[in-house]
Amino acid sequence: MIDVEQLRSEFPILSTEVNGHPLVYFDNAATNQKPKVVTDALTEYYDGYNSNVHRGAHALADKATQEFERTRELIKDFINSPKTEQVIFTKGTTEGINLVANTFGRANITEGDEIIVSTMEHHSNIVPWQMIAQEKGAVVRPIPITDEGEIIFEEFEKMLSDKVKIVSVVHASNALGTINPIEKIIEKAHEVGAKVLVDGAQSAAHLPIDVQQLNCDFFVTSAHKMFGPTGMGFLYGKEDILNDMPPFLGGGEMIKEVSFDGTTFNTLPYKFEAGTPNIADTVAFAKALEFINKYGKENIAAHEIALLEYATEKLTSEIPSAKIIGQAKNKVSVLSFVIENIHNYDIGMMLDARGIAVRTGHHCTQPLMARYNLEGTVRASFSVYNTFEEVDKFIEALKRIVKMFG
Amino acid sequence: MTVATKSIEEVQNDIIEDFDLLDGDRESTIFYIMELGQELPPLDEKFMVDENLIKGCQSKVWLTTDFIDGKVIFQSDSNTDITKGLISLLIRVLNGRSPQEIINADLFFFDKIGMNGVIGSQRSNGFASMIKQMKFYALAYSAKN
Ligand SMILES: Cc1ncc(COP(=O)(O)O)c(C=O)c1O
Numbered sequence: 001m002i003d004v005e006q007l008r009s010e011f012p013i014l015s016t017e018v019n020g021h022p023l024v025y026f027d028n029a030a031t032n033q034k035p036k037v038v039t040d041a042l043t044e045y046y047d048g049y050n051s052n053v054h055r056g057a058h059a060l061a062d063k064a065t066q067e068f069e070r071t072r073e074l075i076k077d078f079i080n081s082p083k084t085e086q087v088i089f090t091k092g093t094t095e096g097i098n099l100v101a102n103t104f105g106r107a108n109i110t111e112g113d114e115i116i117v118s119t120m121e122h123h124s125n126i127v128p129w130q131m132i133a134q135e136k137g138a139v140v141r142p143i144p145i146t147d148e149g150e151i152i153f154e155e156f157e158k159m160l161s162d163k164v165k166i167v168s169v170v171h172a173s174n175a176l177g178t179i180n181p182i183e184k185i186i187e188k189a190h191e192v193g194a195k196v197l198v199d200g201a202q203s204a205a206h207l208p209i210d211v212q213q214l215n216c217d218f219f220v221t222s223a224h225k226m227f228g229p230t231g232m233g234f235l236y237g238k239e240d241i242l243n244d245m246p247p248f249l250g251g252g253e254m255i256k257e258v259s260f261d262g263t264t265f266n267t268l269p270y271k272f273e274a275g276t277p278n279i280a281d282t283v284a285f286a287k288a289l290e291f292i293n294k295y296g297k298e299n300i301a302a303h304e305i306a307l308l309e310y311a312t313e314k315l316t317s318e319i320p321s322a323k324i325i326g327q328a329k330n331k332v333s334v335l336s337f338v339i340e341n342i343h344n345y346d347i348g349m350m351l352d353a354r355g356i357a358v359r360t361g362h363h364c365t366q367p368l369m370a371r372y373n374l375e376g377t378v379r380a381s382f383s384v385y386n387t388f389e390e391v392d393k394f395i396e397a398l399k400r401i402v403k404m405f406g
Numbered sequence: 407m408t409v410a411t412k413s414i415e416e417v418q419n420d421i422i423e424d425f426d427l428l429d430g431d432r433e434s435t436i437f438y439i440m441e442l443g444q445e446l447p448p449l450d451e452k453f454m455v456d457e458n459l460i461k462g463c464q465s466k467v468w469l470t471t472d473f474i475d476g477k478v479i480f481q482s483d484s485n486t487d488i489t490k491g492l493i494s495l496l497i498r499v500l501n502g503r504s505p506q507e508i509i510n511a512d513l514f515f516f517d518k519i520g521m522n523g524v525i526g527s528q529r530s531n532g533f534a535s536m537i538k539q540m541k542f543y544a545l546a547y548s549a550k551n
Contacts, residue, residue: 019432343486345465346440349525353433375485405440405487 002299008385010035010291021355024390029174029202029334029381030359031224035291038228041284053279054253054270068279071286072269078289079219080210081236085268088242089277092233093201094124096220097168099235099272100197101128103245104218109165111137116159116167116194118143118151119371120176123364125168125199143169145371149176149326157188164194171203175363175379176326177308177334179207186215195241201225205292206301206332211236228288229281235272242268249274300384304333307382311335311391319398321406325377333382336363339398342405344376347398351378354397414507417499418515425519435524436488443490446497449483462535464528465489469536471543477502478544482536488525492533500540505548509541 008014011033016023025033045067051060053068069084076084090096105128109115115129119142129140143156151169167189172179186196197218200209205226211219218241223232237245247254247265251274256264265271292300312335315322321340339347348360361376362369369376380394412420428434449468458468465486472479480497484490499515500508516522522530 343465343488345486346488349488350433350436350440353436404437405444 002295002303002384004303004385004387007295008387010037011385012036012039014385018355018357019353024354024356024386024393026380026382026386026390026394027357027359028383028386029225029363029379031230032205032227032383033385034227034229034288037287037291038284041287042229042280045280045283050280052276064279064283067283067286068277071282071289074286074289075234075236078209078293079204079236080212082212083239086236086239086242088235088237088269088272089282090220090233090235091231091278092222092224093122093199093220094222096218096233096235097125097197097199098128099248100166100168100218100220100237101132103248103272104195104241105129105132105166106135107244107246109133109136109138112163113138113165114159114161114163115140116143116156116164116169116189117141118169118180119145120149120151120173120178120365120368121168121170122174122199122201123366125170125197126367129166129168138165142367145178145368148328149173149178150328151178151180151185153181153184156185160188160192160194162192164189164192166195166197168197168199170199170201172207172332172334173326173365173368174202174334175336175365175368175377176328177331177336177381178326178328179203179330179332182216183214190215202332202334206297206304208297217241223281223285223288226285226288227291228285232278232281232285239268242272247271247274251275253277295384303384304382304386307386307388307391308333308335310388311380311382311394314391314395315398318395319402321402322398325372325374334379335381336377336379338374338377339402340406342401344378346405347378347401350401351394351397354393356394356397414499414503414511418513418518421495421498421515422518430520432524435519439491440487441491442494443484443487443492446483446490446494447481449481453481454483460532460535460539462538463489463532465532467493467532467536469493469539469543471547473547473550476504478505478508478547480540480543489529489532492521492525492529493536496536496540503544505544508544509548511541513537 013033049060049063051064053065072084072087075087081087133140144152171182189196195217198216200219200221204221217238219236221233224230254266254271254274256266322337325336344360351358359379453470454468458470460467460469465484467484469482480501482493
């Protein structure tokens, strides 16, 4: 059991006020807050050992390089990657998917091929594939979902053929909360020779991730959804696939030798890390991973799920005009809903007036919203530092809104 | 049809007085705007088409106009009550005016009631787009006249 009050004290932002009320931050699926160890690490780096990595032969460069590479080691253990070199730093999930689409995709997808995604994908797992599909004359096909928000597995099986080169699916949906049966999807996709990319933006900090057990070909996520800094993330890939992939960006650090007759590329992971990387945020990300490890991912998830269940029960019983969007059996702590006769934007603004931060709108999942014939939803997403009292405040605020305008 | 009896400036001062009663309380202000929105008569479905949508608004806003006896009549609707409330304020100020009055109108009430801070920058931009579109219609009618 986590001592939530003690844990909260590690997050300076949680004791601030918004619009005259103590902040209730329920927009964790968009980005979660940072413990002080993470923000301290940023200043420690800049004030203490700012230097470029892998280059200078001096003490600061050495320290920066060590700290930088230590994050890679921590990620390796965090996802159980066989080797450290299989962890490639990116600026987040979006870049990870674009990297795979532009390298693996460009090298392997040809005319008439198919790319499978699901109806519940974030735009960042649709658009890069559409771009490569358009270039190559391939098609992007979405796996249909049920009204509850679960992938229809039989439909997915029917879509599989040797034309399918890649299946790119979200592990946990940012808009519905649904946890997808990713192991089964990977197994089936491999039977027809397709590779699988897992969008772990919403899962990495909440679900156990063992890339070897999952047997996924690629796994991508963003640090800022894991108590880490923004503009930072990583791509994991199977070694042979990464080795076969052409580089993405060209420049410094990713080369072995450059001449005007031709250039040879560096080995993994540097082949995919052109230019001076985001050193400060990479170093600080280590502190976020250690933070998760300190409390334990299962303990964090247990508290978040307790909050989800409590909020779901209260919303259902106390606000009959609310309809929950996303009623899958297995969910991360995302509660998406609409309320009859009140627009999601208006609900968001009224909650904000009470210091309660939620996300409203389409959550970068417009095809999913179209599936439910909705313009958007209100989304409350819970993190380990949230409390049951905060959920009570949120439900009280909603009740007041419904009483006045419902 | 609405015939304006007070000047544009006077109506704006009335609005500022109404909002003064809310003492700058954010929640009461939002609730009040939503109430105004709910009181705005809905637009006939036939006008809720894409050609009547105002560009630059985060929510959907439809605007249509009539030109009767030299005065511009605006009718508008939105999918969100807060936006409707904001529109209803603009309609209260600008409806039943001559095109020239609308073109020249200095709309100061929005700043005076501190709306920018309440509704945020995105919606404030949307509000500016609404005003622009209303003035644009007025300009078109003045050219016709
Ligand atoms: C499921 C999912 N995929 C991808 C992304 C994109 O992540 P980022 O903006 O950090 O690249 C998000 C972020 O909202 C997400 O929730």
